Amino acid sequence: MAYADLLPEEMRKQLIQRIAEGETAREQAIDVMTALQNHFGHMSDQAMLVASELLAMTPLELEELATFYNFIYRQPVGKYVIHVCDSAVCWMHGHESLMDHLLSRLKIRLGETTEDGLFTVLPVCCLGYCDHAPAMLVNRHIHGELTREKIDRILTRLAEEPHLPTGMK
Amino acid sequence: MYPQVLFANRKASRIATMEEYCRSGGYEALSLVVGKWTGKDVCAEVQRANLRGRGGAGFPAAIKWLGVPEEADYPRYVVANCDEMEPGTFKDRVLVHADPHMILEGMALTGYATGAEKGFIFVRPSYESSARILEREIQKARDAGYLGKNILGTDFSFEIVVHRSGGRYICGEATALLNALQGKRPNPVKPPPYPTVKGLWGRPTVVNNIETMANVPHILRNGAEWYQGLSRSSTSPGTKLFCVSGRVNGPGCFELPMGITLREIIEEHAGGLQPGCHYKACLPGGASTRYLTSEHLDVPMDFESVAAIGHRMGTAAIIVFDQNTCLVGATLNLTQFFARESCGWCTPCREGLPYLRDLLWRIEKGEGEEEFIPMMRAMCDQLWNAYCALAPGAASPVESLLTYFEDEVREHIRQKRCPFKT
Amino acid sequence: MPRIVIDGLEIEVPQETKVIDAAERLGIMIPRFCYLKSLGAVGACRVCAVKFLQGPFKGVQMSCMVDVQDGMVVSTTDDEAVAFRRQVIEWLMLNHPHDCPVCDEGGQCLLQDETVSGGHGIRRYKGSKRTYRNQYLGEFIAHEMNRCIHCYRCSRFYQEYCGYRDLGVMQIADRVYFGRFQNGQLESPFSGNLVDLCPTGVYTDIPARYKVRSWDLDRSPSVCIHCSLGCNTVANARYRTVWRVEGRYNEALGSEFICDRGRFGFGYTNQPSRPRQARVDSRSVALSDALKSAAEKLSRIHAASGPRAIACVGSARNSLETQTMLKSLCDGLGLPAPCFFVNSQTEKAVKRAVASLDERVAVSLNGVAHGDFIVAVGVDPLNEAPMLALAMRQAHRRGALLVILDPRPSFLPAPHVHLGFAPGELNGVLGSLVGKALETGDEGKLPPLHEDFLKSLPLESLFKAPVNHGEELDVVLSALQKSRRPVLVCGSEIVRENTPSLCADLALLMRSAKGQCGLFYVLPGANAFGGALLSGSEESSFMEVVESMEQGCTKALVLVESDPFLQFPHKDRLKRAMEKLELLIVLDHLPSLSAEMSHVFLPTSTLFEVDSTFINQEGRVQWSRAVHEGGIPMEQWTEGNHPPRAHGAIIPGQDFKAAGKVLEEIARNMGASGEVSLSDPRFRPGKGASPLEGAPGDRPGDGMRLIPRESSREPFSAREEYFTFGEDAGDSLELLLVEALFGTEELSAHSPALEKVEPKPHMWMHEQDASMLGFSQDDVIAMDLEGGVVEVRLKVSPSMARGVLVLPRHHRLQWQKFRDISVRVPHDRMRKS
Numbered sequence A: 001m002a003y004a005d006l007l008p009e010e011m012r013k014q015l016i017q018r019i020a021e022g023e024t025a026r027e028q029a030i031d032v033m034t035a036l037q038n039h040f041g042h043m044s045d046q047a048m049l050v051a052s053e054l055l056a057m058t059p060l061e062l063e064e065l066a067t068f069y070n071f072i073y074r075q076p077v078g079k080y081v082i083h084v085c086d087s088a089v090c091w092m093h094g095h096e097s098l099m100d101h102l103l104s105r106l107k108i109r110l111g112e113t114t115e116d117g118l119f120t121v122l123p124v125c126c127l128g129y130c131d132h133a134p135a136m137l138v139n140r141h142i143h144g145e146l147t148r149e150k151i152d153r154i155l156t157r158l159a160e161e162p163h164l165p166t167g168m169k
Numbered sequence B: 001m002y003p004q005v006l007f008a009n010r011k012a013s014r015i016a017t018m019e020e021y022c023r024s025g026g027y028e029a030l031s032l033v034v035g036k037w038t039g040k041d042v043c044a045e046v047q048r049a050n051l052r053g054r055g056g057a058g059f060p061a062a063i064k065w066l067g068v069p070e071e072a073d074y075p076r077y078v079v080a081n082c083d084e085m086e087p088g089t090f091k092d093r094v095l096v097h098a099d100p101h102m103i104l105e106g107m108a109l110t111g112y113a114t115g116a117e118k119g120f121i122f123v124r125p126s127y128e129s130s131a132r133i134l135e136r137e138i139q140k141a142r143d144a145g146y147l148g149k150n151i152l153g154t155d156f157s158f159e160i161v162v163h164r165s166g167g168r169y170i171c172g173e174a175t176a177l178l179n180a181l182q183g184k185r186p187n188p189v190k191p192p193p194y195p196t197v198k199g200l201w202g203r204p205t206v207v208n209n210i211e212t213m214a215n216v217p218h219i220l221r222n223g224a225e226w227y228q229g230l231s232r233s234s235t236s237p238g239t240k241l242f243c244v245s246g247r248v249n250g251p252g253c254f255e256l257p258m259g260i261t262l263r264e265i266i267e268e269h270a271g272g273l274q275p276g277c278h279y280k281a282c283l284p285g286g287a288s289t290r291y292l293t294s295e296h297l298d299v300p301m302d303f304e305s306v307a308a309i310g311h312r313m314g315t316a317a318i319i320v321f322d323q324n325t326c327l328v329g330a331t332l333n334l335t336q337f338f339a340r341e342s343c344g345w346c347t348p349c350r351e352g353l354p355y356l357r358d359l360l361w362r363i364e365k366g367e368g369e370e371e372f373i374p375m376m377r378a379m380c381d382q383l384w385n386a387y388c389a390l391a392p393g394a395a396s397p398v399e400s401l402l403t404y405f406e407d408e409v410r411e412h413i414r415q416k417r418c419p420f421k422t
Numbered sequence C: 001m002p003r004i005v006i007d008g009l010e011i012e013v014p015q016e017t018k019v020i021d022a023a024e025r026l027g028i029m030i031p032r033f034c035y036l037k038s039l040g041a042v043g044a045c046r047v048c049a050v051k052f053l054q055g056p057f058k059g060v061q062m063s064c065m066v067d068v069q070d071g072m073v074v075s076t077t078d079d080e081a082v083a084f085r086r087q088v089i090e091w092l093m094l095n096h097p098h099d100c101p102v103c104d105e106g107g108q109c110l111l112q113d114e115t116v117s118g119g120h121g122i123r124r125y126k127g128s129k130r131t132y133r134n135q136y137l138g139e140f141i142a143h144e145m146n147r148c149i150h151c152y153r154c155s156r157f158y159q160e161y162c163g164y165r166d167l168g169v170m171q172i173a174d175r176v177y178f179g180r181f182q183n184g185q186l187e188s189p190f191s192g193n194l195v196d197l198c199p200t201g202v203y204t205d206i207p208a209r210y211k212v213r214s215w216d217l218d219r220s221p222s223v224c225i226h227c228s229l230g231c232n233t234v235a236n237a238r239y240r241t242v243w244r245v246e247g248r249y250n251e252a253l254g255s256e257f258i259c260d261r262g263r264f265g266f267g268y269t270n271q272p273s274r275p276r277q278a279r280v281d282s283r284s285v286a287l288s289d290a291l292k293s294a295a296e297k298l299s300r301i302h303a304a305s306g307p308r309a310i311a312c313v314g315s316a317r318n319s320l321e322t323q324t325m326l327k328s329l330c331d332g333l334g335l336p337a338p339c340f341f342v343n344s345q346t347e348k349a350v351k352r353a354v355a356s357l358d359e360r361v362a363v364s365l366n367g368v369a370h371g372d373f374i375v376a377v378g379v380d381p382l383n384e385a386p387m388l389a390l391a392m393r394q395a396h397r398r399g400a401l402l403v404i405l406d407p408r409p410s411f412l413p414a415p416h417v418h419l420g421f422a423p424g425e426l427n428g429v430l431g432s433l434v435g436k437a438l439e440t441g442d443e444g445k446l447p448p449l450h451e452d453f454l455k456s457l458p459l460e461s462l463f464k465a466p467v468n469h470g471e472e473l474d475v476v477l478s479a480l481q482k483s484r485r486p487v488l489v490c491g492s493e494i495v496r497e498n499t500p501s502l503c504a505d506l507a508l509l510m511r512s513a514k515g516q517c518g519l520f521y522v523l524p525g526a527n528a529f530g531g532a533l534l535s536g537s538e539e540s541s542f543m544e545v546v547e548s549m550e551q552g553c554t555k556a557l558v559l560v561e562s563d564p565f566l567q568f569p570h571k572d573r574l575k576r577a578m579e580k581l582e583l584l585i586v587l588d589h590l591p592s593l594s595a596e597m598s599h600v601f602l603p604t605s606t607l608f609e610v611d612s613t614f615i616n617q618e619g620r621v622q623w624s625r626a627v628h629e630g631g632i633p634m635e636q637w638t639e640g641n642h643p644p645r646a647h648g649a650i651i652p653g654q655d656f657k658a659a660g661k662v663l664e665e666i667a668r669n670m671g672a673s674g675e676v677s678l679s680d681p682r683f684r685p686g687k688g689a690s691p692l693e694g695a696p697g698d699r700p701g702d703g704m705r706l707i708p709r710e711s712s713r714e715p716f717s718a719r720e721e722y723f724t725f726g727e728d729a730g731d732s733l734e735l736l737l738v739e740a741l742f743g744t745e746e747l748s749a750h751s752p753a754l755e756k757v758e759p760k761p762h763m764w765m766h767e768q769d770a771s772m773l774g775f776s777q778d779d780v781i782a783m784d785l786e787g788g789v790v791e792v793r794l795k796v797s798p799s800m801a802r803g804v805l806v807l808p809r810h811h812r813l814q815w816q817k818f819r820d821i822s823v824r825v826p827h828d829r830m831r832k833s
């Protein structure tokens, strides 16, 4: 295992164990990629090769999955990935102006990462928090009833406390 | 206040514990049934109760279960669909956060009814908290002997695994979900064979929405008659979790009898429209249903009644629009959603939805032309010939926009701008 | 059989026929993009919509997704269906780049055809087009993703049908992308089919790219002659150049696919080094003069030293016309029978195989694909007959267990059990496998002769075998016991000469026990079958020809499209023997050492220049039509000028003839009858005419099976000799000279396209043999042999047989330094270099 050796011993063992528990290795592909992306920051080509070895799938077979999903990042992302819901209910509740605010505050365009590598902003479809619209997800943690002020507060807190756990991206 | 069955233990601040669930009769159905009834008996009782699927199509659960051939091979599987990516829908999340063990018991019973010993809960990424809750509670149920090997000392065993999705709307479609779960590309697969014959790894597999499964323990414990009595409708028994969002004062998820009117849900339970807002339309069952106008406010919300007026109840997730919301813009947003979430398998959906989006976008931008209207109508019809139900669902808001709000569309075209934008 | 009415026409079709296919039988071609019979239906493109008027389905449905059922009434012309199909085309064309003028698919593009036939002509869509980045997919296939209409044929073919895992489908929604993880050569040796499969120009083949327009091409039905399977093809030529070879559907073979060797191996016919000029004693002369001179010289020797002083050698790449003419020349002049094989052990095995085939058991490639248990003995499917590997994969997909009983490391694009035994052990292992599987239960039910044979099978030898195949063997045994349609596939290159007869006996035995059993041989060369039928008795082997040349008895040698230097184990010995000849006549279209040494050289046509006939390994006669008249390719003649500036009445480089015609004229000049006679009764299989008679139009499209109802060979007659176990290996390795996918086959070795992908020369050893000798992977090993030192890179494998040395006869490797073909290489003759 040439690439899998890039992982910490503990993590590698855990992943191998988890893969063995599934009915098939493939079944664990998303979990393994999610774990690797948390470890490497994103699913880099190298991370893809690690996953390929662990799961005994070809890189292409993994790419077929990785590029399908919203929550696997094949390009570098910031420490905090912000998914802003742009579906109907959030749209009705002013998602567009909030998005503008978020992006201008972070000085990036949609899909980009801030220069300090802290934030990436991506669009996402309905998050299932329509009762708390408008909503966004930061590393899979939900923030609802967003206002400009609330967004400012969240960003400030995250930027000031980089020791916060990054959680699952 | 109507009887609360699924939300009996719901609290504003926290999740019901296993003990609380048990105190309210939880896991009684399991001990009642397991080792005493046959799987067929369970199916029969659920069939008598006429439990209908809560994932959107309203298919009778027991009929689906009986689709598992008696002589079919083992292992068999049960999948609880907690993907819930239909815009406007959040009931599954609320249910997990209210009373997770109800889902677990429902799954175990579904497994018992169909001869499955392993279940998967398929959870979307934005519900990471639900996934963690479920994992934690599965462990508790296992420790208590409600799950795992030899449940309650019988020879029935049932394991539950939480499977996290990578996040895509199409993964909620049952056959696409099974592909996703197996680590394949989540394209739908047209039956036959049905998943109940050949599902996960070629084995019989039952896929139900988690709300559907959560009803099962109550039906078995209280009987079909009791269950029928919960409803105001003769064809759709039980209670239903209605999600209300949009321009209402009190958005949220409410457990109400099937057959309750749309008006009552919006005006009484969701607190009516926000100040200054008047009801214009709603989508009654998520993004893939047709707009209901104020003419329809008195329709009883159950599968048959909504179908009778040519609409679909879908997931019963009601998105309310007011007079100041541009429905061309809203429909454009919905179409954008479907175009982006199309799995890309079949032509109508992969290419037709971006086409519709483009037409709507031009209208909204003021570049619309008269001929777009018949084009869009025709295309909505054509989308019904797509491979799976995503594209027909996507056509629904567009088609009903043209049916009920053609004037609003024409006004965009005439004024060469969106009349709602100042 | 259900009946259906389509557009007012009624037809009865077999169960499980799709409506789209039923319509095709009626001559109604319903549009399709994703559907392909060989790949099955998936209903993705939605362009095959028709309206169901009566029957179990109603309304617009996809005709590829619905099986015909009684009572169905279908309209393909219904307004609703037509409108929907037109809409689908419009959708598909939204993002298409409309680059038909520069697209190589243009003119044979399904998308063009369906766009026109669907009635979509006016663009309404105002949005911008999606664009993609292309990938480098290797030396064969160019990628142009913007043209893609997402029919999913490529990824399904590549992964599901072929079992390769480096090309697939990525992304989602309207961004779906077909390609690889990263740029790189496609790994599948069947990748060329993407060119044929793709309904538009996403995949076009590089050798022909930007060279020709499809409507300018001359096309003709042809047959692939790069191995013995004889897959059907279409040849494409223009400007005196063959540009492209495509697959062609043959129902009996069961697919329209071909391998990349067959697709890209045609370069020999165009290459500048192809000898096109007749020569006599190193002087260039006209073919007619050379022919006269050849006849005169031969007559002189015939008169002076008698007919036995002349030897004729053909090959397995000869057409049947050539082989029969050679045979009739020899018969007419009283010469020894022609020899068609250089390796006499192979020759014996091939002859036994050919003699053993009969209608009761012989199956076609499609039969292999439908077997439920396939055991391949002494054959390396992917390397020797690539499409066989794909047929085996299809059997696997239908649930068959695949077993390969072969000493070589096994590469098969499907899960299989590989039992790596040495050639000498194969008979015993196979015999005991079948013996064990049939042992129980069936006694008494078999005819006595069969019963006896079953009893004679060595039940134990398999289990004594010195290899730890224990668990796998149990799996194999139980699958064979359960099997209802087993198929035995048997090679002829490295097996013992009696292995083919053993397989035939076992197939007959299993047939009586199970009701059905298939037998499928793989032979060395496109027309090895014809060669086996037409060559003389076993005594006249090529080795004897060599000895006779050495002794001076054979004074003249006629080589007909044959270069024995490629196969003969000892090059210097052969050269010395040939130098003693008074006359060496070589007929060929390939450059070779033999051609260089010849006194008279007579250029011959290739497959593409003359109608010709080949008999594949299952005895199927197939006809190939000339696609052009040949001549020096315009590109070479005009040095790339286009349009060509040189004009003249004579086509340069066209002074050649079909080898058979050359022989016929020599015979006539020598006073022999020159009449083609197919005297072997097997050429007249009862029904139908002799394969070389009749007008081309009358010939059956699927070819004509030339095998008797029952084989002439006495079955079960040779059982004792089957199971004598091989000699002890001692301190040596058994040499196996083998075929490789690319780089060994004679014709395709001259293809520039394949040269780019062929692997470097190498040889294989079991990893334990290697470590015992102190060698490891990638060491260069020097073998000190009779004819000098051979140096070659080593590859090791854990799963191949012990005690063997597997050496692909790579055309870049000067390996011909062995005393004999069946030779052992002593350990102490090998060292790391």
Ligand SMILES: Cc1cc2nc3c(=O)[nH]c(=O)nc-3n(C[C@H](O)[C@H](O)[C@H](O)COP(=O)(O)O)c2cc1C
Pocket (backbone or CB within 6 Å): B052, B053, B054, B055, B056, B057, B058, B059, B061, B081, B082, B083, B084, B085, B086, B169, B170, B171, B172, B173, B174, B175, B207, B208, B209, B210, B212, B213, B388, B389, B390
């Ligand atoms: C595009 C699409 C998305 C769907 N998404 C979901 C979903 O998120 N959750 C769900 O329960 N059912 C979803 N469904 C319905 C499922 O296919 C399936 O009918 C359902 O899970 C079966 O459960 P039920 O019979 O209990 O309703 C979706 C269907 C389609 C066509």
Ligand code: SF4
Pocket (backbone or CB within 6 Å): B170, B188, B341, B342, B343, B344, B345, B346, B347, B349, B350, B386, B387, B388, B389, B390, B391, B392
């Ligand atoms: S309608 Fe077609 S492209 Fe759309 S989601 Fe279904 S199968 Fe995929």
Ligand code: FES
Pocket (backbone or CB within 6 Å): C031, C032, C033, C034, C035, C042, C043, C044, C045, C046, C047, C048, C049, C062, C063, C064, C065
């Ligand atoms: S050919 Fe039938 S859907 Fe494509």
